[in-house]
């Protein structure tokens with residue numbers, strides 16, 4: 356496949372990426388003290404730096420934004436410095452990297468929240484789902500997500516400011532881009548979806564109202580670091596974390612147009628089928644392509660052949676690979692040479708150390 360589109364460079368914002376293969380954001384729950392990224396995390400990402408772009412695992416913008424133990428943050432000085440070690444290692448290998456900005460909203464538990472508070476959400480509606488905590492006796496456990504409290508109107512500007520501050524920190528750490536995580540049922544997706552957002556103020560009700568909070572976040576992040584460094588991840592038709600939104604494709608198209616007006620660098624679509632949603636239609640892919648003029652990335656269940664076909668049909672500019680990158684640090688080379696792929700082991704996806712993280716073999 357060495358002459359394939361996948362291996363051609365692409366300009367995104369002010370940055371030239373070496374190829375059109377993206378490493379998808381993947382939570383691996385291996386942050387260190389103070390939820391800061393470590394040298395082990397740097398080794399893991401540097402091993403995968405031949406991707407045209409790495410999108411980091413989701414990184415909480417505040418302690419309130421955390422929903423799982425051992426995930427890295429981007430709000431303290433130690434966290435900025437931990438991430439700087441990672442980005443420096445990726446840049447040293449010639450790679451480029453975006454930080455995924457995360458607030459989990461209702462997918463959390465008082466054990467993870469500041470002062471043991473209830474998690475926050477657009478509305479006080481509990482999600483059917485799990486989060487991962489360290490229990491008071493020190494043992495880790497998957498527990499049902501807690502009943503959240505609805506955010507008061509006057510709390511929203513503080514969360515917008517947390518996103519802007521996190522974006523500023525990301526650039527300070529050396530990231531080439533940030534990706535605002537508005538997918539997979541976390542806070543921003545909870546605002547978009549009517550089953551998790553039943554507000555009666557300007558942030559709930561109509562599609563435009565439900566989109567308002569995300570657009571305020573995007574505007575603040577753009578003001579902090581510039582639109583050419585900003586992308587957003589959406590998951591139209593996604594059902595993960597108890598999202599049920601009959602208007603999710605209309606919402607994605609509305610947002611894609613709003614992102615075009617704001618000159619965002621990229622839009623990243625997390626396709627639904629890997630997590631139980633209905634596959635995207637060809638018609639929707641075409642509409643999305645027309646609605647967003649920046650770099651369009653898509654992700655979910657791709658291999659070299661299907662990714663190349665999508666680029667060939669001009670339905671995306673880049674394709675992201677998730678699980679294949681866990682098990683294949685040299686995925687780009689393997690795709691180019693049609694080499695066999697290592698299989699990922701789901702038992703080591705979350706938590707632990709080197710095993711199942713930095714010890715997958717590269718080709719000789």
Ligand SMILES: Cc1cc2nc3c(=O)[nH]c(=O)nc-3n(C[C@H](O)[C@H](O)[C@H](O)COP(=O)(O)O)c2cc1C
Pocket residue numbers: 379380381382383411412413455536538539588625626629654655656657675676677678679704705
């Ligand atoms: C272990 C694991 C962790 C993930 N963590 C995140 C995350 O932090 N942020 C996110 O947007 N998606 C996350 N995802 C979803 C992936 O980015 C991707 O959409 C999904 O794995 C489908 O792509 P694939 O079939 O190439 O693996 C995660 C997926 C896996 C398997």
